[in-house]
Amino acid sequence: MLPTSTISMPAEREAKPSLRRLQVVWIALTLAALALFAADLQISAPSPGAVLKALAMGFARPDFAALENLGQALLLTLTVAFGGVAIGAVAGFAMALLWGWRAVRMLSLSLRSVHELIWALFIMTVTGPEPIAAVLALALSYSGIFAKVFGEILDEADPRPRDALPGRGMTLSGLIYARLVPSLPAFWSYFCYRIECGIRSSAVLGFVGLPTLGFELDTLFKQGRYDGAAAVLLLTYALILSQSLWLRRRLVPLYVLGALAYLASLSQGPVSAAGLWQLIGVDMVPAPLRGADPGAAGTWRAFGDWLWRLVSHEVLPGAWATVLVSYLAFVLCGIIALFAFPLIVPALAGRIGSGFGHVVLVILRSTPEYMLVFVGVQVFGPSMLPAVLALGLHNGAIIAHLIGREATRIVPGLRPDRPKGAGLYAYELVPRVSSGLIAYLFYRGEIILRESMILGILGIATLGFYVDSAIATLRFDRAAVLVVAMMLLTALVDWGSRALRRRLRVGAVSTRPYC
Amino acid sequence: MIELRGQTLSYGPAVVLENVTLTIRQGERVALLGRSGAGKSTLLAAIREKAMVAGKEVALVPQDNALVPQLSLFHNVHMGRLHRHSALYNLVTLLRPFRRDRAEVSELTRELGLEPPVDQPVERLSGGQRQRTAVARAIHGGGEVLLADEPVSALDEKQAPEVLATLISRFPTSVISLHDVGLAQAYCTRLVGLKDRRIIFDMPAGEQNAADIDHLYAR
Numbered sequence: 005m006l007p008t009s010t011i012s013m014p015a016e017r018e019a020k021p022s023l024r025r026l027q028v029v030w031i032a033l034t035l036a037a038l039a040l041f042a043a044d045l046q047i048s049a050p051s052p053g054a055v056l057k058a059l060a061m062g063f064a065r066p067d068f069a070a071l072e073n074l075g076q077a078l079l080l081t082l083t084v085a086f087g088g089v090a091i092g093a094v095a096g097f098a099m100a101l102l103w104g105w106r107a108v109r110m111l112s113l114s115l116r117s118v119h120e121l122i123w124a125l126f127i128m129t130v131t132g133p134e135p136i137a138a139v140l141a142l143a144l145s146y147s148g149i150f151a152k153v154f155g156e157i158l159d160e161a162d163p164r165p166r167d168a169l170p171g172r173g174m175t176l177s178g179l180i181y182a183r184l185v186p187s188l189p190a191f192w193s194y195f196c197y198r199i200e201c202g203i204r205s206s207a208v209l210g211f212v213g214l215p216t217l218g219f220e221l222d223t224l225f226k227q228g229r230y231d232g233a234a235a236v237l238l239l240t241y242a243l244i245l246s247q248s249l250w251l252r253r254r255l256v257p258l259y260v261l262g263a264l265a266y267l268a269s270l271s272q273g274p275v276s277a278a279g280l281w282q283l284i285g286v287d288m289v290p291a292p293l294r295g296a297d298p299g300a301a302g303t304w305r306a307f308g309d310w311l312w313r314l315v316s317h318e319v320l321p322g323a324w325a326t327v328l329v330s331y332l333a334f335v336l337c338g339i340i341a342l343f344a345f346p347l348i349v350p351a352l353a354g355r356i357g358s359g360f361g362h363v364v365l366v367i368l369r370s371t372p373e374y375m376l377v378f379v380g381v382q383v384f385g386p387s388m389l390p391a392v393l394a395l396g397l398h399n400g401a402i403i404a405h406l407i408g409r410e411a412t413r414i415v416p417g418l419r420p421d422r423p424k425g426a427g428l429y430a431y432e433l434v435p436r437v438s439s440g441l442i443a444y445l446f447y448r449g450e451i452i453l454r455e456s457m458i459l460g461i462l463g464i465a466t467l468g469f470y471v472d473s474a475i476a477t478l479r480f481d482r483a484a485v486l487v488v489a490m491m492l493l494t495a496l497v498d499w500g501s502r503a504l505r506r507r508l509r510v511g512a513v514s515t516r517p518y519c
Numbered sequence: 520m521i522e523l524r525g526q527t528l529s530y531g532p533a534v535v536l537e538n539v540t541l542t543i544r545q546g547e548r549v550a551l552l553g554r555s556g557a558g559k560s561t562l563l564a565a566i567r568e569k570a571m572v573a574g575k576e577v578a579l580v581p582q583d584n585a586l587v588p589q590l591s592l593f594h595n596v597h598m599g600r601l602h603r604h605s606a607l608y609n610l611v612t613l614l615r616p617f618r619r620d621r622a623e624v625s626e627l628t629r630e631l632g633l634e635p636p637v638d639q640p641v642e643r644l645s646g647g648q649r650q651r652t653a654v655a656r657a658i659h660g661g662g663e664v665l666l667a668d669e670p671v672s673a674l675d676e677k678q679a680p681e682v683l684a685t686l687i688s689r690f691p692t693s694v695i696s697l698h699d700v701g702l703a704q705a706y707c708t709r710l711v712g713l714k715d716r717r718i719i720f721d722m723p724a725g726e727q728n729a730a731d732i733d734h735l736y737a738r
Contacts, residue, residue: 417583417584418584419579419581419583419584419585420564420567420579420581421567421577421579421581423598423601423602425606426606426609426610427598427601427602427606427609430609430610430613431587431590431594431598431601431609431613432587435587435588435589435590436587436588436589438589439589
């Protein structure tokens, strides 16, 4: 006979995680309160109200004529997007074929853990602010992502056709017939989705001086021409929101060919192999090692001092600021998602209310976060405040949209005497969507970290700030060390988040939902 | 008290019951009998509609989605009374239940033979325990009329009568769909048999003969 304790024990052990989940929320909120004290959240702009007012006036009367280069910027934004994503996809595909190799997986990880804006800063030092720099930057970062996703698609391909082939399909034709061809539709659909992301990335690349929409926004804002800036923002929305009309899958090959042809027709500045070698072989070598005798003890001591100065003065403060910004944005994102998702649930917001809610969430989630922060910095000045607000709002709106859709689907299946209003929200919907919400939050958390690093380019003291200033002062050796620090921080946070997710028993979500 | 007169009831596009006339009087304990798919749940839904229109307070034990799996046993039972408390009270309760409420719910769950502690999430309960939680929710909420859809189907022969007796005793009037004729005859005052899209018998408990029952369940 079985003793009863062996039956009840597993149940008790399993009961814990759900309790722990609430405890984790309390701990997270307490940490956020502490982080609020440590973070620099002041409004440093002299008159934020005036800028905000001027910007609102600009939106009331956007000046499309202010954009002399409107057509050119728009065309280049699209060209860079299609060209860069296509080249990235081809390179990523090649890497995916060798996904079994550890070296390839490491390469993919380092390519994708560096934001395309950082790649652009490096490439521009060789090519100058030419469209090709934007294309290459996009291609480098995206090839890492494509390699991972394509590699995983190949791994997940149904093994049965391969196993049925003689020799278990371990031949080239076996690979092509049994794995590649069945995976093609998945590749294509991911490629088309990634194009949408590429258009946003391409627009944002303008902020570092490349000739896409972001450049126009940057210039007009700095000149105080808010009516023109508003026009660029509206144009960006129009471009992103109208995608479903013109970004048809059948037309994508045509767009890609057009983009590549247009790129080839552009006259490029002089790009020499010597320039590239100067960057990688000379400038990126740490200053104390350059031309020094590697056998001399003094060389390495000098290098150690150099490295320590860099770590203590730039890497650690930058990493700390990055962690603070990301963490606060992460918590804000969760809070916004939790309280904003009812906006689009008709049973909670009403039919008209939920229509309104959709509009608010669409605007917040389709503005590239970098643009949101840029506008925030113009209004509030370069503190952590605009970064935290913009990252929290943008990502919170994305999760609120996904969770709100799920909640809307749930409502009709609930019992007929379900509570209304606050009861429906708190007792029926929040518990049912909580797992999904936490899973999305972890996924967006990784994106928030990546974004908060590069926000340094806008003057917020995260790691990107130090990379940007190192490159601006032509200290590429320091920039390289800082980029490695970015990769390490990404890996560290990724590892921590995976461990926490396992403890909380939250599954990973696919990388599909949003850019 | 609740009256259906010559009504045709459908579930989606399909007509389930035709020309139904049924009056539920105060104090009655009505059992709905019939094979699965005979229209018991549809009839219960129609009765609920009428009762709501008549302004009756209805307690419901539905078959599907009766509980929120992620919430604790306590919270699921408390949900029966959400409408009696302010939103603030309910929100505070969600984060931290009041001691008085907890004691009351614990008492009730003990009475229904539910051993797990009330802060156990419902998703970790067995099917029978969940069903008793749904019963506890209806009792905790209270009301003038109980409408229950197979409330004890997942319980064993010993527990089912006990739980059914407790449930029925807490409401002045009840309509319950059951598949166990013995239980219906023992605890209800009136039996309604559904077959072939109509009511084939409607009489006080104990007046049915074996032929009535056989006919009800025959194909």
